[in-house]
Amino acid sequence: xxxxxxxxxxxxxxxxxxxxxxxxxxxxxxxxxxxxxxxxxxxxxxxxxxxxxxxxxxxxxxxxxxxxxxxxxxxxxxxxxxxxxxxxxxxxxxxxxxxxxxxxxxxxxxxxxxxxxxxxxxxxxxxxxxxxxxxxxxxxxxxxxxxxxxxxxxxxxxxxxxxxxxxxxxxxxxxxxxxxxxxxxxxxxxxxxxxxxxxxxxxxxxxxxxxxxxxxxxxxxxxxxxxxxxxxxxxxxxxxxxxxxxxxxxxx
Amino acid sequence: xxxxxxxxxxxxxxxxxxxxxxxxxxxxxxxxxxxxxxxxxxxxxxxxxxxxxxxxxxxxxxxxxxxxxxxxxxxxxxxxxxxxxxxxxxxxxxxxxxxxxxxxxxxxxxxxxxxxxxxxxxxxxxxxxxxxxxxxxxxxxxxxxxxxxxxxxxxxxxxxxxxxxxxxxxxxxxxxxxxxxxxxxxxxxxxxxxxxxxxxxxxxxxxxxxxxxxxxxxxxxxxxxxxxxxxxxxxxxxxxxxxxxxxxxxxxxxxxxxxxxxxxxxxxxxxxxxxxxxxxxxxxxxxxxxxxxxxxxxxxxxxxxxxxxxxxxxxxxxxxxxxxxxxxxxxxxxxxxxxxxxxxxxxxxxxxxxxxxxxxxxxxxxxxxxxxxxxxxxxxxx
Numbered sequence: 054x055x056x057x058x059x060x061x062x063x064x065x066x067x068x069x070x071x072x073x074x075x076x077x078x079x080x081x082x083x084x085x086x087x088x089x090x091x092x093x094x095x096x097x098x099x100x101x102x103x104x105x106x107x108x109x110x111x112x113x114x115x116x117x118x119x120x121x122x123x124x125x126x127x128x129x130x131x132x133x134x135x136x137x138x139x140x141x142x143x144x145x146x147x148x149x150x151x152x153x154x155x156x157x158x159x160x161x162x163x164x165x166x167x168x169x170x171x172x173x174x175x176x177x178x179x180x181x182x183x184x185x186x187x188x189x190x191x192x193x194x195x196x197x198x199x200x201x202x203x204x205x206x207x208x209x210x211x212x213x214x215x216x217x218x219x220x221x222x223x224x225x226x227x228x229x230x231x232x233x234x235x236x237x238x239x240x241x242x243x244x245x246x247x248x249x250x251x252x253x254x255x256x257x258x259x260x261x262x263x264x265x266x267x268x269x270x271x272x273x274x275x276x277x278x279x280x281x282x283x284x285x286x287x288x289x290x291x292x293x294x295x296x297x298x299x300x301x302x303x304x305x
Numbered sequence: 306x307x308x309x310x311x312x313x314x315x316x317x318x319x320x321x322x323x324x325x326x327x328x329x330x331x332x333x334x335x336x337x338x339x340x341x342x343x344x345x346x347x348x349x350x351x352x353x354x355x356x357x358x359x360x361x362x363x364x365x366x367x368x369x370x371x372x373x374x375x376x377x378x379x380x381x382x383x384x385x386x387x388x389x390x391x392x393x394x395x396x397x398x399x400x401x402x403x404x405x406x407x408x409x410x411x412x413x414x415x416x417x418x419x420x421x422x423x424x425x426x427x428x429x430x431x432x433x434x435x436x437x438x439x440x441x442x443x444x445x446x447x448x449x450x451x452x453x454x455x456x457x458x459x460x461x462x463x464x465x466x467x468x469x470x471x472x473x474x475x476x477x478x479x480x481x482x483x484x485x486x487x488x489x490x491x492x493x494x495x496x497x498x499x500x501x502x503x504x505x506x507x508x509x510x511x512x513x514x515x516x517x518x519x520x521x522x523x524x525x526x527x528x529x530x531x532x533x534x535x536x537x538x539x540x541x542x543x544x545x546x547x548x549x550x551x552x553x554x555x556x557x558x559x560x561x562x563x564x565x566x567x568x569x570x571x572x573x574x575x576x577x578x579x580x581x582x583x584x585x586x587x588x589x590x591x592x593x594x595x596x597x598x599x600x601x602x603x604x605x606x607x608x609x610x611x612x613x614x615x616x617x618x619x620x621x622x623x624x625x626x627x628x629x630x631x632x633x634x635x636x637x638x639x640x641x642x643x644x645x646x647x648x649x650x651x652x653x654x655x656x657x658x659x660x661x662x663x664x665x666x667x668x669x670x671x672x673x674x675x676x677x678x679x680x681x682x683x684x685x686x687x
Contacts, residue, residue: 103647104646104647105643106639106643126646126652127643127646127647128646128647128648128649128650128651128652130647131646131647131648131649132649136647137647139644139647142644143638143640143641143643143644144641145641145644145645145658145659145662146662146663146666147661147662147663147664147665147666148658148659148661148662148665152658153645153648153658156650156654156658157645157648157649157650160648160649160650160651160654161649164649196662197662213648217648217649
């Protein structure tokens with residue numbers, strides 16, 4: 054049974070059709086990479102799956118573990134097991150990272166009928182997690198993403214992913230703007246997260262993250278549709294040849 | 306001498322009585338009345354009363370006040386509290402009452418003096434960093450005059466509550482003195498007026514935090530005069546207004562000596578049909594080079610009926626200064642809300658969390674958090 058199923062998805066943003074018929078099936082234990090040039094619709098796909106306002110689904114189906122995501126609010130999609138690591142994580146000044154993470158985890162627990170964790174217990178868990186990921190514990194005291202560097206913001210997304218332990222993690226260009234060290238930390242987090250019951254969808258421009266996190270499938274998104282799928286070697290081809298050869302293949 | 310500005314007030318209800326000044330009998334009431342007569346009186350719908358009814362403030366001043374003779378509590382170490390006739394206080398009172406707040410642009414402190422039911426002084430003589438002298442100015446629905454003097458090198462902490470009265474505070478911080486002043490303004494259904502004038506001398510510091518929630522009408526006039534080199538002023542605070550509350554804060558920091566610094570930082574959340582008015586002003590005199598002065602006011606409106614009027618002002622006559630100012634009014638950021646919701650935090654809780662964070666940025670004190678309805682930070686960092 055597939056974890057995430059995207060079928061014939063057509064999406065409009067501000068009256069412009071951005072996605073025209075995307076199909077994607079992600080099974081437990083798999084890592085998928087979605088690649089494509091700027092403007093091909095990668096972020097539209099992730100934002101639509103996460104339930105961002107303004108992304109109008111014209112037709113198509115979106116299911117996570119058989120649940121129809123299109124009927125759910127963003128927080129309900131999160132409870133269903135979806136996680137989106139943002140390309141541009143948002144700053145929430147004055148709310149500490151620790152408080153934010155606890156509120157999120159408690160919301161999930163409440164949804165499952167569990168009681169909230171005590172602060173002591175939660176802090177203990179978080180300390181263990183940040184140590185494992187080589188993050189500076191100071192990180193937890195600061196405002197959410199507030200004056201974080203680009204790399205810190207992306208690490209924070211990985212930390213949230215590990216806290217919430219979703220079924221499907223969509224990572225929207227989590228590798229962009231990272232230096233080599235930060236890239237390795239992020240890759241370590243993803244490898245830490247993955248298991249045979251969950252799945253990861255990496256949206257990326259570049260091959261370099263895929264050296265650390267090897268995908269089972271690589272898809273190329275062009276002009277709002279997936280024009281080619283293959284194994285990890287496709288990413289290497291793209292790195293060498295660019296996207297133009299695919300554009301010619303699918304051109305009008 | 307009847308100026309054009311007179312008539313609106315004359316038609317208001319303030320009556321001169323030529324009674325002696327009850328709380329400060331050494332002052333000449335006739336002379337004060339004459340000053341009032343000679344002063345260009347505030348006009349409705351013009352700065353600095355553009356958005357707040359001066360008439361209501363004057364009417365309140367002319368209606369009976371609750372009588373009180375309650376003196377503030379204090380922790381006893383190095384602080385003197387007493388009415389203006391108290392030995393060791395009376396000479397200071399004679400020297401400073403009606404002198405510090407003697408502002409030709411604002412007649413309300415003079416009117417307060419004529420109506421005041423209660424007057425007292427707080428004097429700190431001591432410097433003690435381990436047990437700071439601390440005084441609680443209680444809330445009162447009275448007309449009060451307060452003098453605060455921080456002597457040279459002394460320090461003092463003031464916790465002030467306001468509630469529907471007319472209160473004028475005159476404050477002097479002598480060289481090297483330090484004053485931390487917290488002002489809590491809980492809900493009141495009255496018309497409340499507060500005037501605060503602080504003269505800050507060389508190398509002294511004044512830190513003030515003001516936290517306000519709803520009132521029928523609440524006006525805070527704050528004037529801080531930096532009169533000595535190297536002084537530090539830090540004024541911050543916030544408000545959370547709902548229903549039909551009206552809050553007006555007029556804050557001026559006047560740099561009149563070189564090498565001083567000032568910060569003004571206020572955050573406000575305004576909902577329902579409430580109104581928030583903020584006017585923050587930095588004035589830098591010609592003789593105040595090397596001044597470092599910053600002013601920031603941010604507001605979030607949480608309803609269509611909320612109104613925010615904010616104006617930052619800079620008036621600079623000196624060279625070689627560092628200044629910044631900014632004021633914003635907006636709504637909750639949808640992108641922030643979406644971000645929190647994707648983490649499983651429900652929509653309403655997401656909004657609350659963002660507003661709490663916004664106010665938490667200007668709150669450094671438990672009671673401040675509590676009056677603004679912010680949960681004390683539940684999760685401490687490791």
